[in-house]
Amino acid sequence: MSVSDFMTKNLVVAQPEMKIFDAVDLMKKHQIHRLPVVENEHLIGLITEGTIQSALPSKATSLSVYEVNYLLNKTTVADIMVKDVQTINPQASLEDGIFIMRQKNIGVLPVVNENEALVGIITNNDIFDAFLKISGYTDGGTRIQLRIPEDHKGILADIAKLLADNDFSILTVIVHRKELETIIELQIESRETATIKNILTAAGYDVFEAVLLSKPN
Known part of the structure; x- marks a missing residue:
C-alpha cells in the first residue's frame, strides 16, 4: 500500500502572492484547514489555519480596526507560510507516511514526485479512511476473533484452508501479537456467523468474538 493509493489528488492550492483573506475564503469554501503553496507546479510552502491565526494581530493591539484591515490586506501568503515543509514521495509506503506524521507531530504531508512537483496531499483523515478500507469496515460480513495462545x-x-474447504472467503486478516498471546481477526464474506464460529470451534480454535457486521449507511 503506497501513499499514492490514499492521497488526495484533486488539490486546492494557494499562490504565494495571494492575500491572507483570500486564502481564508478558499479554505472556508472547500472546508479544509490547510493549503499547499505552489509556484510553477512546485511546492514552496504550506499555510494552515494555525499560521494564519498566528499572523493576526493580538486583541491587545493598539491598532485600530482600519489599521488592522489595512495590514492584513497587504499581507500575502508568502509572508506567513511555512517554508520548511515535510514532504513524502507518492511511492512511499502508507506506513512510512504515518510514521513521519507521528514522529514530526504533524497532520498533513504534501506528496511530491521525483521532479519535486506537487502531486497530492495526505492528511489524518486520509489515514483514517485508509484504515477503514483496509480493515473492511464498509464491506459487511462476519468478524471473527481468535485467541492463539501459542x-x-x-x-x-x-x-484459510479450513474456511475455504467450507466454502467461506476471507476479506481481511489482522494479526495483533500481544505479550502472552496472538489475536487473529478475520472478516469473512458471509452472514453465516454461527456456522463459521462452530466450524472454527470444532477445529480447536478459541473463538472469543463472532459478530455479524452491517454495512454503515
Missing part, C-alpha cells in the same frame, strides 16, 4: 508457522494457512 503462535506457530502456517497457522494462517491452516485457518
Whole structure:
C-alpha cells in the first residue's frame, strides 16, 4: 500500500502572492484547514489555519480596526507560510507516511514526485479512511476473533484452508501479537456467523468474538 493509493489528488492550492483573506475564503469554501503553496507546479510552502491565526494581530493591539484591515490586506501568503515543509514521495509506503506524521507531530504531508512537483496531499483523515478500507469496515460480513495462545508457522494457512474447504472467503486478516498471546481477526464474506464460529470451534480454535457486521449507511 503506497501513499499514492490514499492521497488526495484533486488539490486546492494557494499562490504565494495571494492575500491572507483570500486564502481564508478558499479554505472556508472547500472546508479544509490547510493549503499547499505552489509556484510553477512546485511546492514552496504550506499555510494552515494555525499560521494564519498566528499572523493576526493580538486583541491587545493598539491598532485600530482600519489599521488592522489595512495590514492584513497587504499581507500575502508568502509572508506567513511555512517554508520548511515535510514532504513524502507518492511511492512511499502508507506506513512510512504515518510514521513521519507521528514522529514530526504533524497532520498533513504534501506528496511530491521525483521532479519535486506537487502531486497530492495526505492528511489524518486520509489515514483514517485508509484504515477503514483496509480493515473492511464498509464491506459487511462476519468478524471473527481468535485467541492463539501459542503462535506457530502456517497457522494462517491452516485457518484459510479450513474456511475455504467450507466454502467461506476471507476479506481481511489482522494479526495483533500481544505479550502472552496472538489475536487473529478475520472478516469473512458471509452472514453465516454461527456456522463459521462452530466450524472454527470444532477445529480447536478459541473463538472469543463472532459478530455479524452491517454495512454503515
